[in-house]
Amino acid sequence: MKCLLNCRGLAAALVCSLALSTAAAQSPKLPPIPPAAVAAIEKLTSHAGVRQALAFIRDDDERTLREQIELTEIPSPPFKEAVRAADYLERFKALGLSDARLDAEGNVIATRKGSGGGPTLVVSAHLDTVFPEGTDVKVRVTDKRYAAPGIGDDGRGLAAILSVIRGLNEAQLRTVGDIIFMGTVGEEELGDLRGVKAFFRENRSIDGFISIDGIDIGRIVNSATGSRRYRILYTGPGGHSFQAFGQPSAAHALGRAIAKISEVRPPAQPKTTFTVGTLKGGTSVNSIAAEAELGLDMRSDDAAELAKLERQILQLARDAADDENRRWGRKDAKEMVKVEFKLVGDRPAGTGSPDSPMLGVARQAIAAVGGEVKSVASSSTDSNQAISLGIPALTLGGGGDGGGAHGPDEWYSPLDAWLGPQHHLLALLALVGLEGVTQPLLLKRGH
Numbered sequence: 001m002k003c004l005l006n007c008r009g010l011a012a013a014l015v016c017s018l019a020l021s022t023a024a025a026q027s028p029k030l031p032p033i034p035p036a037a038v039a040a041i042e043k044l045t046s047h048a049g050v051r052q053a054l055a056f057i058r059d060d061d062e063r064t065l066r067e068q069i070e071l072t073e074i075p076s077p078p079f080k081e082a083v084r085a086a087d088y089l090e091r092f093k094a095l096g097l098s099d100a101r102l103d104a105e106g107n108v109i110a111t112r113k114g115s116g117g118g119p120t121l122v123v124s125a126h127l128d129t130v131f132p133e134g135t136d137v138k139v140r141v142t143d144k145r146y147a148a149p150g151i152g153d154d155g156r157g158l159a160a161i162l163s164v165i166r167g168l169n170e171a172q173l174r175t176v177g178d179i180i181f182m183g184t185v186g187e188e189e190l191g192d193l194r195g196v197k198a199f200f201r202e203n204r205s206i207d208g209f210i211s212i213d214g215i216d217i218g219r220i221v222n223s224a225t226g227s228r229r230y231r232i233l234y235t236g237p238g239g240h241s242f243q244a245f246g247q248p249s250a251a252h253a254l255g256r257a258i259a260k261i262s263e264v265r266p267p268a269q270p271k272t273t274f275t276v277g278t279l280k281g282g283t284s285v286n287s288i289a290a291e292a293e294l295g296l297d298m299r300s301d302d303a304a305e306l307a308k309l310e311r312q313i314l315q316l317a318r319d320a321a322d323d324e325n326r327r328w329g330r331k332d333a334k335e336m337v338k339v340e341f342k343l344v345g346d347r348p349a350g351t352g353s354p355d356s357p358m359l360g361v362a363r364q365a366i367a368a369v370g371g372e373v374k375s376v377a378s379s380s381t382d383s384n385q386a387i388s389l390g391i392p393a394l395t396l397g398g399g400g401d402g403g404g405a406h407g408p409d410e411w412y413s414p415l416d417a418w419l420g421p422q423h424h425l426l427a428l429l430a431l432v433g434l435e436g437v438t439q440p441l442l443l444k445r446g447h
């Protein structure tokens with residue numbers, strides 16, 4: 001279904017609007033696309049201005065890749081996204097988004113106003129990477145492969161948004177609803193979605209949220225895998241391994257905890273998982289450990305299952321300390337091992353409906369550019385926060401091909417890369433409405 005491969009510009013949009021029904025029919029077990037979404041995308045793809053924008057995005061492909069490389073080469077480690085954010089802010093301003101600004105958390109935000117009375121849609125990508133300060137982020141090019149940490153995740157998303165804005169501007173497309181374009185901080189790891197969490201604390205009147213994260217346009221994320229992460233710390237009296245033998249050990253308590261935790265059997269559906277990811281502690285080989293700590297990660301696609309798993313595992317961690325104290329017959333608090341819990345990660349879970357209007361629009365938009373929906377899945381992205389607040393949200397791929405995300409060998413290939421921003425443009429137009437052409441399909445929520 002790569003119908004844009006050998007055709008360019010206006011012809012591409014035309015040919016691809018014919019590909020709609022076949023591509024949609026190949027989707028994984030999903031309900032039919034709502035007729036309103038089909039009709040809206042059809043109207044949009046036969047509108048001259050929209051075709052102009054789609055053709056422009058195709059021709060904008062090289063510049064978009066160049067920007068992706070430039071953005072990738074600005075280091076953006078966790079909690080240190082400020083330099084890349086300042087650069088992204090300037091790019092928004094240069095595209096005429098006059099209210100572009102940084103919020104208190106460090107997110108880059110700009111609004112493209114609609115004609116009024118419509119819904120407000122956020123379209124966002126994340127500024128941060130998982131890579132620590134000092135990581136070499138210079139892009140290496142071999143055989144049309146571009147390799148650098150963060151080039152796809154989420155250099156591609158950031159660049160795709162810029163191309164979408166240029167497409168809208170170039171064809172002077174006026175939407176009904178407002179679109180807030182955003183670059184978020186703190187999406188990865190211990191950033192714990194701090195950017196998007198802060199945004200939703202400050203902005204209550206949001207009707208829909210799209211995150212452009214990852215590459216593959218055939219993979220739509222409509223559900224939020226939630227996670228809870230803890231540092232679990234055991235502390236005890238410690239002492240000499242020979243002279244103080246008989247004192248409970250923080251390391252032994254931790255071992256008991258892992259033995260218990262590893263026997264937990266969470267449900268396969270909704271997928272619910274756990275792992276003890278890190279361990280540290282002890283003083284020396286000939287000391288009874290006074291301190292030992294583990295890092296625990298728990299995830300689920302379902303909020304209730306996640307809460308249940310958490311209660312169960314934290315209780316097992318307490319039982320482990322009790323067992324260790326009992327083993328040595330300790331009753332005096334000063335001589336006992338204690339356990340403390342520190343929550344270090346909290347990403348809310350939530351399930352998106354397979355027949356949501358937003359998902360229908362995205363599926364139809366992907367088909368319209370000649371793509372194919374291969375999976376509708378659950379993941380942990382900026383959309384988690386929106387989904388947990390009951391705001392319709394999706395995470396869409398930025399276009400192209402790539403792999404190795406979160407590793408030093410991450411790579412990107414701009415294979416049909418423009419299909420990313422093309423389908424984003426169609427989806428957002430259908431959602432917020434194009435003045436005089438389509439009504440918004442995104443409902444205004446009772447804020």
Ligand SMILES: [Zn+2]
Nearest residue numbers: 153154213214
């Ligand atoms: Zn990402």
